[in-house]
Amino acid sequence: MDSRVAPALWTELLAQDVMKEMGGHHIMGLCVLKWGYKFFADLLDYIKAPNRNSDKSIPMTVDFIRLKIYCNNQSTGDIKVIGGDNLSTLTGKNFLIVEDTIDTDRTMQTLLSLVKQHNPKMVKVASLLLKRTPRSVGYRPDFVGFEIPDKFVIGYALDYNEYFRDLNHACVISETRKAKYKA
Template identity: 65%
Template sequence: MADGRIIKTEGKVGGIVIKDDWPGYRLDLFTYPEHYSGDLECVYIPHGIIMDRTERLARNIMDDLGDHDIVVLCVLKGGYQFCADLVEFIKALSRNSNKSLLMRVDFIRLKSYLNDQSTEDLHIIGAEDLSVLNGKNVLIVEAIVDTGKTMKALLKHVEKFRPKMVKVAGLLVKRVPNGVGSLPDYVGFEIPNRFVVGYALDYNEYFRDLNHICVISEKGKIKYKI
């Protein structure tokens, strides 16, 4: 992915752009659970690159929000791994710099996908417990933003609890033709409109146990379709 024809850096806000013609890495170059043999097309973003980029995002967040108290709002289920790693990097920076970021972590669960399609029916689970956000600096941590409809609805809901400030960290942002709303404040990677799994991202609850972010194959979609 160091090939400049495939990926380029667009600065802190835009993240790393993966171009439409990026084919990914061959599966035989990496290790992954044998039970997913035949269910994946390629390794799209290797685990090591995810971790390096997450560490950079942690540094950006520390630069912007250091010496503040924040509530980290992790969007489940897909965001749990990204959130855990991001928080660990922020904790390490707090221990080893002259800035400190006091964090409380809370969780909310969103469900809007059926198979590989986003639906209009958004379920927010845990929404009744968000009174803790009142008057607080909030960092929403989400694994993937595609059309932006889900994030737009969540932001509207969070604002009802009158937080002092709201920032969003998104590991992945998809380029989709019907996108709405603005980009997250902190973006890991901007990717083409392909259905990806792994690093806690799922397809009907499968593939969360992949370390890498991979593209699911058509065989995999059929195998785990509900």
């Protein structure tokens, strides 16, 4: 992997793939905060772009949920779900979960289990990054920007203890920065 990746380059292509599978139907987008907000906003902009130049608009609604699992660069083992209080609005809808990174799969499996309890018509997952890690149980999202090695990535809303979200690119954090910004 290049040490710096501009994720927006892949976002337009992912939006086209999403539209091929889900287009023409009302899409309910669920952004997994805090990490996924930039990717979510960019992806929705590309999904909505054809609507601007067409008399046929695809209805979209959005919601947000937060899943907390990391301290420093280590998983705590506990997945805390914050938000998503009214997921009953998902019933019968086409649902797109937008996540920044999928690595061990536990977080996404927890969220998918929660979402499926509300009987959506369709559930698809878009992830900017898919981490190749031996801790994975093999889950693969429906839409993937690109695969990365088992490294801790920051930037493009991905943080290390709330730092580096503001970077416009994604990169692997150095050991020096990990020590400097450790919680």
